[in-house]
Amino acid sequence: MPKLHANLPPCYDLARQLSAYLDGELPADLCHDLEAHLGGCPDCRVVLDTLGRTVQIVHALSDTPVSLPADVEARLLSRLTGA
Amino acid sequence: MPGPTITISVYDDDTQLLVGLRRHDPDACTCMVKRFAPLVFARALRLVGDADEAEGVLQTTFIKACNAIDSFDGASGLGTWIYRIATNEGLMLLRARRQSLALDDVAETLQPGDLPDSRVAWPEDPLRSTLDSELRGQIEAAIAGLPEGLRLVVMLRDVEGLNTEETAAQLGLSPGAVKVRLHRARMRLRESLAGYMARPEEIDDAEAAR
Ligand SMILES: [Zn+2]
Numbered sequence: 001m002p003k004l005h006a007n008l009p010p011c012y013d014l015a016r017q018l019s020a021y022l023d024g025e026l027p028a029d030l031c032h033d034l035e036a037h038l039g040g041c042p043d044c045r046v047v048l049d050t051l052g053r054t055v056q057i058v059h060a061l062s063d064t065p066v067s068l069p070a071d072v073e074a075r076l077l078s079r080l081t082g083a
Numbered sequence: 084m085p086g087p088t089i090t091i092s093v094y095d096d097d098t099q100l101l102v103g104l105r106r107h108d109p110d111a112c113t114c115m116v117k118r119f120a121p122l123v124f125a126r127a128l129r130l131v132g133d134a135d136e137a138e139g140v141l142q143t144t145f146i147k148a149c150n151a152i153d154s155f156d157g158a159s160g161l162g163t164w165i166y167r168i169a170t171n172e173g174l175m176l177l178r179a180r181r182q183s184l185a186l187d188d189v190a191e192t193l194q195p196g197d198l199p200d201s202r203v204a205w206p207e208d209p210l211r212s213t214l215d216s217e218l219r220g221q222i223e224a225a226i227a228g229l230p231e232g233l234r235l236v237v238m239l240r241d242v243e244g245l246n247t248e249e250t251a252a253q254l255g256l257s258p259g260a261v262k263v264r265l266h267r268a269r270m271r272l273r274e275s276l277a278g279y280m281a282r283p284e285e286i287d288d289a290e291a292a293r
Contacts, residue, residue, distance in 0.1 A: 012198065015198060015199055016197075016266060018266070019262070019265055019266035019269050019270070020262060020266070025247070025262070043199075043202045046202050046203070046204050047199040047202065047273075049204065049205070050201070050204070050205050050273055050276075050277065050280070051269055051270065051273050053205055053280070054269055054272050054273040054276055055241060055269060057214065057218065057222050057276070058222060058226070058237065058241040058242060058269075058272065059241055059242070060214040061125075061129075061214070061219070061222065061223075061242050062122075062241075062242045062243070062244060063122070064214045064219065065121065065122075066121045066122065066124075066125045067121060068120050068121040068124050072120075072124060072138055072141065073116065073120060075138070075142070076116055076120060076138075076141060076142055076145060077112075077113060077116055079142050079145075079146065080112050080116065080145055080146065080149060081109055081112060081113075
């Protein structure tokens with residue numbers, strides 16, 4: 001399978017702006033160029049959508065409950081309470 | 084033991100908890116551990132990559148937080164403040180382990196391998212919109228598989244929520260380098276998740292039926 005965008009030079013330049021675009025950190029002129037390109041390039045739209053979903057998944061790690069191993073918690077509490 | 088016994092349920096918000104911590108109430112300390120230690124440990128583990136070292140970071144973080152609780156100004160949330168201490172401790176440990184952070188293991192320009200390979204759309208699947216344990220395992224493994232120079236950047240920016248300038252200052256990188264590394268890290272994570280996320284639901288059903 002050929003690499004995506006192998007024959008599409010505009011995608012190469014624009015694809016590396018997708019992350020900054022998601023963060024709202026892309027200068028207005030580049031933003032305009034990128035949006036014009038996205039309008040006509042389904043591949044880049046898929047990459048943008050899936051990259052955005054990836055970032056959401058990573059963000060979700062920041063407050064997803066996890067269980068602390070009981071022995072780790074016990075050792076922490078005993079250190080803190082000086083027991 | 085002096086003082087009344089206060090049940091942990093008293094501290095059902097962080098403001099109350101902070102009052103208890105400043106009174107040096109032992110129950111407040113227990114409550115703080117119950118509330119924040121799991122995420123501190125998970126974050127430390129992702130940063131330093133070793134359970135024993137992550138436990139060291141966890142303990143140092145809470146000891147420092149307890150000692151500094153009177154100087155905490157409450158400008159950020161209590162959790163945010165504790166997580167920042169943990170991040171600093173984790174990075175300090177990484178630096179001490181090897182004299183410096185292994186940030187030079189990646190080039191700061193876009194590499195051919197960073198171009199998007201997968202162009203398969205990810206179906207909107209409500210079952211995969213939340214971070215269930217399977218998806219969690221996928222993303223944790225993908226993050227663990229990144230070179231440190233990309234892993235630390237995506238951790239600080241997308242998990243810890245630092246901005247570009249704060250991340251640059253923490254890691255001793257330029258803001259431009261942080262942006263390039265963040266993009267590369269996210270693109271690699273996207274490729275890592277693609278096989279799982281783009282898998283049609285029918286295959287799941289077929290597997291389940293077997
Ligand atoms: Zn394109």
